[in-house]
Amino acid sequence: MLQTTLGSLELDNPVLSASGTFGSGWEGRQFSDLGHVGALVSKTVTVLPRPGNPAPRIWETPSGMLNSIGLENKGVDYFVRETLPKMRELAASGRKDGRNGPRIVINIGGESIDDFVTLAERFCREGVHALEVNLSCPNVQEGKLLFSTDPRLTEQAVRAVKKVATVPVFAKLSPNVTDVVAIAKGAEQGGADGLTAINTLIGMAIDWRKGKTILGRGIGGLSGPAIKPVALRMVYQLAAAVRLPIVGVGGVRSADDVLEFVCAGASAVQVGTAMFTDPALMVRIVDEIAGKLAAAGTTIRELRGAAHRASAPAAGCAR
Numbered sequence: 001m002l003q004t005t006l007g008s009l010e011l012d013n014p015v016l017s018a019s020g021t022f023g024s025g026w027e028g029r030q031f032s033d034l035g036h037v038g039a040l041v042s043k044t045v046t047v048l049p050r051p052g053n054p055a056p057r058i059w060e061t062p063s064g065m066l067n068s069i070g071l072e073n074k075g076v077d078y079f080v081r082e083t084l085p086k087m088r089e090l091a092a093s094g095r096k097d098g099r100n101g102p103r104i105v106i107n108i109g110g111e112s113i114d115d116f117v118t119l120a121e122r123f124c125r126e127g128v129h130a131l132e133v134n135l136s137c138p139n140v141q142e143g144k145l146l147f148s149t150d151p152r153l154t155e156q157a158v159r160a161v162k163k164v165a166t167v168p169v170f171a172k173l174s175p176n177v178t179d180v181v182a183i184a185k186g187a188e189q190g191g192a193d194g195l196t197a198i199n200t201l202i203g204m205a206i207d208w209r210k211g212k213t214i215l216g217r218g219i220g221g222l223s224g225p226a227i228k229p230v231a232l233r234m235v236y237q238l239a240a241a242v243r244l245p246i247v248g249v250g251g252v253r254s255a256d257d258v259l260e261f262v263c264a265g266a267s268a269v270q271v272g273t274a275m276f277t278d279p280a281l282m283v284r285i286v287d288e289i290a291g292k293l294a295a296a297g298t299t300i301r302e303l304r305g306a307a308h309r310a311s312a313p314a315a316g317c318a319r
């Protein structure tokens with residue numbers, strides 16, 4: 001009832017962690033049995049260590065939060081040596097009773113196409129299950145979003161990764177564009193196996209008494225329930241326009257939220273910001289969607305895209 005696929009990747013269920021909100025999952029294992037989630041998605045890994053942006057990096061907003069982490073991480077060598085074995089252990093813990101266990105998805109970030117290629121080669125050699133290409137971090141390169149605002153560069157980056165990758169490749173898209181479909185089509189042309197939609201919306205917080213911006217770098221990425229309607233709209237729009245499987249992400253807090261994304265056309269859904277306050281949430285959602293689907297007499301596969309079949313296409317969302 002809960003099984004789903006992302007291209008050739010089979011998942012026990014459609015619930016994944018969102019990159020950057022749950023580390024590698026290792027610290028989260030004390031709160032719930034992570035063997036039950038569909039996949040664990042790592043924080044973005046880059047070729048070299050990155051110190052990240054100046055503090056403050058996080059700011060709570062009404063119904064969400066801003067982050068400006070700046071892809072802080074210790075680089076690929078450290079990740080492969082210290083972090084990946086822990087993700088493998090978590091994945092193995094779920095491989096029983098005929099289940100696949102959580103799939104290991106590595107989110108890779110780069111400032112150049114060569115960076116993405118280097119990381120893709122390395123992680124494919126390490127036998128991870130899929131790659132999520134972070135084309136859309138708003139907190140680096142002065143927020144220029146180099147790849148994810150240009151269909152041609154998106155296509156080039158994805159094509160280069162696909163050339164070396166032996167596992168499915170998902171392109172993580174930015175909502176900070178006028179036409180997300182054009183970018184998604186670039187990813188499709190480049191050979192992406194799926195899309196992750198969406199990354200954060202660029203935002204800002206200001207302390208008027210001090211007369212300055214709050215985040216160390218001024219701008220940050222807005223996530224949480226505030227962005228769910230935007231994410232749902234984009235997933236709906238993408239599902240109508242491209243043939244690729246979509247991983248929905250943005251403001252998910254409940255089983256109902258997950259099922260709404262599936263109804264909009266997502267094949268799987270990531271849970272992110274909500275896990276800062278409830279690190280056991282993902283596993284609870286997996287249990288709850290089983291009950292909700294059973295009560296409705298449907299499955300994830302049947303529900304996927306139902307909103308397209310039931311309602312008149314909205315402007316700009318035509319199939």
Ligand code: SIN
Nearest residue numbers: 068069070071137139
């Ligand atoms: C960050 O590390 O700044 C956030 C990552 C992202 O939004 O892709």
